[in-house]
Structure formats: C-alpha cells, structure tokens
Amino acid sequence: MLAGMTADEIAATAPRLTRKGQATRDRIVTAASELMFLRGVAGTSTDDVQAAAGVSTSQVYHYFRDKRTLVRAVIAHQTDAVLDAQQPLLGRLDSLDALRAWRDFLVDMQRQRDCLGGCPIGSIGSELAESDPDARADVAVGFGRWESAIRQGLQAMHDRGELRADADPEQLALGTLAALQGGLLLTQIRRDTVALEAALDSMIDHIEALTS
Amino acid sequence: MLAGMTADEIAATAPRLTRKGQATRDRIVTAASELMFLRGVAGTSTDDVQAAAGVSTSQVYHYFRDKRTLVRAVIAHQTDAVLDAQQPLLGRLDSLDALRAWRDFLVDMQRQRDCLGGCPIGSIGSELAESDPDARADVAVGFGRWESAIRQGLQAMHDRGELRADADPEQLALGTLAALQGGLLLTQIRRDTVALEAALDSMIDHIEALTS
DNA sequence: AAAGTTCTGGAGTGTCAACTCCAAAAGTTT
DNA sequence: AAACTTTTGGAGTTGACACTCCAGAACTTT
Numbered sequence: 324m325l326a327g328m329t330a331d332e333i334a335a336t337a338p339r340l341t342r343k344g345q346a347t348r349d350r351i352v353t354a355a356s357e358l359m360f361l362r363g364v365a366g367t368s369t370d371d372v373q374a375a376a377g378v379s380t381s382q383v384y385h386y387f388r389d390k391r392t393l394v395r396a397v398i399a400h401q402t403d404a405v406l407d408a409q410q411p412l413l414g415r416l417d418s419l420d421a422l423r424a425w426r427d428f429l430v431d432m433q434r435q436r437d438c439l440g441g442c443p444i445g446s447i448g449s450e451l452a453e454s455d456p457d458a459r460a461d462v463a464v465g466f467g468r469w470e471s472a473i474r475q476g477l478q479a480m481h482d483r484g485e486l487r488a489d490a491d492p493e494q495l496a497l498g499t500l501a502a503l504q505g506g507l508l509l510t511q512i513r514r515d516t517v518a519l520e521a522a523l524d525s526m527i528d529h530i531e532a533l534t535s
Numbered sequence: 536m537l538a539g540m541t542a543d544e545i546a547a548t549a550p551r552l553t554r555k556g557q558a559t560r561d562r563i564v565t566a567a568s569e570l571m572f573l574r575g576v577a578g579t580s581t582d583d584v585q586a587a588a589g590v591s592t593s594q595v596y597h598y599f600r601d602k603r604t605l606v607r608a609v610i611a612h613q614t615d616a617v618l619d620a621q622q623p624l625l626g627r628l629d630s631l632d633a634l635r636a637w638r639d640f641l642v643d644m645q646r647q648r649d650c651l652g653g654c655p656i657g658s659i660g661s662e663l664a665e666s667d668p669d670a671r672a673d674v675a676v677g678f679g680r681w682e683s684a685i686r687q688g689l690q691a692m693h694d695r696g697e698l699r700a701d702a703d704p705e706q707l708a709l710g711t712l713a714a715l716q717g718g719l720l721l722t723q724i725r726r727d728t729v730a731l732e733a734a735l736d737s738m739i740d741h742i743e744a745l746t747s
Numbered sequence: 748a749a750a751g752t753t754c755t756g757g758a759g760t761g762t763c764a765a766c767t768c769c770a771a772a773a774g775t776t777t
Numbered sequence: 778a779a780a781c782t783t784t785t786g787g788a789g790t791t792g793a794c795a796c797t798c799c800a801g802a803a804c805t806t807t
Contacts, residue, residue: 339783340783340784341773341774341775341782341783341784343773343774343783343784344774344783344784347784347785361665362665362666363577363662363665363666365575365577365578365662366577366666368763368764368765369764369765369766370763370764370765378785378786379785379786379787380765380766380767380786380787380788381767381768381769381784381785381786381787382784382785382786383766384765384766384767385783385784385785386784389765389766390764390765390766439665440664440665441661441664445661445720446661448720448723448724449653449657449658449661449662449720449723450575450577450661450662452652452653452723452724453573453574453575453651453652454574454575454578459724462724463724463725466721466724466725493733494733494736494737495733495737497721497729497730497733497734498714498718498733498734498736498737498738499737500717500721500730501714501717501718501720501721501730501731501733501734502710502713502714502717502734502737502738503717504716504717504720504721505712505713505714505715505716505717505718505720505734506710506713506717508657508660508661508713508716508717508720509678509709509712509713509716511660511661511664512660512664512671512674512675512678513675513678517709518709518712518713519713521705521706521707521709521710521713522709522710522713522714522717524706524710525706525707525710525711525714525738525741526710526714526737526738526741528741529737529738529740529741529744532741532744552753552754553752553753553754553803553804553805555753555754555803555804556753556754559754559755580793580794580795581794581795581796582793582794582795590755590756591755591756591757592755592756592757592758592796592797593754593755593756593757593797593798593799594754594755594756595796596795596796596797597753597754597755598754601795601796602794602795602796
C-alpha cells in the first residue's frame with residue numbers, strides 16, 4: 324500500500340498528528356537518521372532507535388507502519404538535512420570562487436567528522452538499491468535535487484558566457500555530483516580527505532579550463 | 536585473532552586444503568560474492584550461501600571461522616575479479632585512446648548488468664566501513680591497487696611529456712577513481728548509465744586538456 | 748592396509764530483531 | 778464534563794539467523 328507510492332503521496336496519506344505526536348515522530352526520525360548514518364540500516368534495530376529517541380516499542384509502530392516506512396522517512400529527512408547544510412553555498416554555485424568555497428566547506432565537514440560515515444543519502448542508497456525499490460526511488464529524487472542545484476549554478480555561468488558554448492552544464496553537474504559521491508566514499512574508506520579533495524579539485528579545475 | 540590481521544597474514548595462517556577442499560571453499564566464496572554483490576552482506580544469510588553453493592552448514596564453518604571471515608574472503612575475491620575484468624585495459628591506461636576504451640568498457644559492463652549493483656568493492660566498503668575495521672582496511676587496500684594501476688598509466692604519459700609538467704598524475708588518478716565510484720553509485724540508483732558516462736567523460740576531457 | 752587427517756551432513760541451540768496487542772494515560776472536541 | 782481521538786507503556790509472539798556439535802564418509806600418508 325505504501326509500496327510504490329512516492330514520498331509525497333505517503334505524506335498526503337499520513338493521519339494528522341497533535342503537536343506532541345509530531346514532536347515524538349520527529350525524535351524517532353532524528354534518532355534513526357543518526358544511527359543509520361553510522362551503522363547502516365541493517366545495523367540499526369528498532370530497539371536501538373527506541374532507546375536513542377526515548378520512546379517505547381508501540382510508539383515507533385504508531386508513527387510508522389514498519390521499518391521500511393521509517394527508513395523512507397529517514398531518507399526524506401537526510402535529503403533535506405544534507406541540502407540545507409550546504410546552503411547558502413549550494414544555491415549559488417555560479418562562479419569558480421563559489422565552487423571552491425563549496426569544496427572547502429565539504430572537505431571541512433568530512434574532516435570534522437574524522438572521515439566517519441560517507442554521504443548520508445549515498446550510503447543508504449547503496450545499501451538498499453537492490454532490496455527496496457521505493458527507497459531507491461526516493462534516493463534518486465534526492466540526488467536529482469542535488470544535481471539540479473549544481474546544474475543551475477553552472478547554467479547561469481553558461482548563460483552569462485563565462486562557460487564556453489560547447490561546455491555542457493548538465494554533464495558537468497552530474498560529473499561533479501559523481502565525483503563528490505565517489506570522493507566521499509573513498510574518504511570514508513581511507514579515513515583521509517585527500518580523495519575528496521582530489522575529486523572536487525579535478526572537476527573544478529576542469530570547469531575552470533572551460534571558462535573561455 | 537583474525538581481527539586486525541591483514542588479508543595476507545590470514546592467508547598464511549590458513550591450513551592447507553586438499554584439492555576437493557579448495558574447490559568447496561571456492562564454491563562458497565563465489566556463491567557468497569554473487570549474493571552479497573546483489574543483496575548486500577546483511578541481506579545474505581549463511582543459509583543463502585549454503586543453498587547457492589550446494590554445501591551444508593558445517594562446510595561453511597569448516598572453511599571460515601565466522602561470517603566476518605567469509606566476508607573478508609569475498610572482498611579479496613571481488614578485488615581480484617574486478618581488477619582482472621578490466622585487464623588488459625587497466626594495465627595500459629597511458630593514452631587518451633586507452634582511457635576512452637576503458638571508459639567504454641566500464642559503461643558497457645554496467646549496461647549489460649542493467650545497472651544492477653554498483654561496484655562490488657565499493658558497495659561492500661560502504662556497508663561495512665563503520666562496523667568492521669578489518670573489512671574497511673581490506674577494501675582500502677583494494678582501492679589502492681586500483682588507483683595505482685590508473686596512476687601508472689598517467690605517470691607514463693607524464694614522463695613522456697604528453698601531460699603538462701604541472702599536471703599531477705596522483706591527483707588525477709584518485710579523482711578518476713572517485714568519479715568512477717560515484718558514477719557507478721549514481722548509475723545504480725538512477726538505473727541509467729548517463730551518470731557514469733558524465734563522470735568518466737568529464738575526467739578524461741580534463742586529462743585531455745592537460746595534454747600540452 | 749592401518750592410522751591419521753580432512754571433509755561432509757544435518758540436527759540442534761541461543762539470541763536477537765521485527766512486529767503485535769491491549770489497556771491506560773493524555774489530549775482534543777463539543 | 779462527556780465523548781472521542783491520539784499517544785504511550787510494555788509484555789508477548791514469531792521467525793530468522795549465526796553458530797555449535799557430533800558422527801560418519803572420503804581422502805591422504807606411512
């Protein structure tokens with residue numbers, strides 16, 4: 324019933340919550356997001372979530388039909404959190420300076436995390452892509468929003484003539500997001516931001532070379 | 536006891552196997568690799584592996600101390616398989632033509648898989664990075680071999696003067712591996728090779744721009 | 748061929764995780 | 778304040794999964 328529905332369709336189905344109920348639901352999603360970011364979905368039991376959120380068994384199942392539904396709420400939450408955390412930089416990636424500032428921000432963020440955990444969206448996507456088609460679709464939408472923000476900045480540069488006419492903002496945006504995702508993965512595995520820096524610097528240098 | 540040891544140290548510890556024993560062990564690792572590639576480590580039970588390999592419970596635990604040890608064998612197997620599959624291209628990435636042929640090969644491979652499953656090494660690394668330090672270290676070694684192969688090709692171009700002196704083969708190799716990993720992830724999530732193509736094309740175009 | 752080792756079958760065990768259920772407390776509406 | 782809905786606590790159920798154990802078969806070595 325929830326399977327196959329988009330995240331928005333699910334939201335429309337949700338029963339109304341009292342203020343207190345909303346607060347409890349939020350605590351559950353936040354706790355689950357943090358746990359699943361570090362331990363993965365399979366590595367996080369509903370018991371773990373209950374303990375971290377300070378709620379009882381029945382509360383989790385009052386607000387979420389099952390664990391898969393909770394996971395989809397976590398994906399929605401993390402998508403917003405990741406995009407919000409990059410603002411206002413992400414909304415204005417329309418110059419080399421802006422791109423470099425964004426790069427520094429991302430590298431700093433991973434450094435502050437001691438390179439623990441990769442991308443909150445990418446990790447979940449990787450874990451669930453072949454076992455939960457709805458989760459995969461939600462993650463795809465999240466990546467779409469991310470790529471779109473990058474593309475808009477590059478498109479603005481293109482429109483202004485700062486990027487050569489034969490440069491393709493769409494390809495560059497997708498390539499940049501891929502480099503970022505791969506850089507985050509390598510950084511997590513190597514426990515070292517060098518890979519993230521190399522990936523983003525390579526892409527930004529490439530974009531710079533395309534400024535006529 | 537096995538924890539903290541490198542994969543090579545473990546291999547040195549292993550008891551000798553008869554030909555038949557080796558064959559059984561191989562069947563288990565191969566079956567586990569295929570299952571874990573598609574369903575993940577957590578999504579693959581030892582029962583699943585037994586059924587797929589056609590062995591009994593005790594056989595799995597005769598050849599592997601526990602599931603974690605089996606997973607490390609899977610990582611070793613997949614690392615070899617992934618690098619071997621890219622040969623001989625990967626061993627000679629020392630020209631733009633070679634890089635483009637390699638790119639086509641990788642894109643084709645994902646297309647033939649219908650974009651199912653990401654990178655056999657990267658997926659496992661992402662799943663286990665924060666829960667199994669030994670597995671994380673094994674994956675890091677695997678990525679190291681991969682990056683090294685790419686770097687050697689670029690270094691050869693650099694030595695021959697085909698790459699500008701200020702180009703950094705190490706950064707380009709890491710960036711290329713990151714772009715590949717991110718491209719594979721996006722391709723898996725989007726069910727579409729466009730992202731992999733965009734990522735690799737961007738990096739290779741960048742390398743081309745660095746040929747003086 | 749005897750002795751020793753490796754390999755195999757399969758039943759059994761303990762734990763843990765997802766999910767259910769019911770009754771009571773808290774909150775809202777009329 | 779009565780009727781109704783939402784929220785909460787926690788005990789209980791069910792199934793799955795990692796791992797153990799033991800006895801016998803197959804194979805190797807002497």
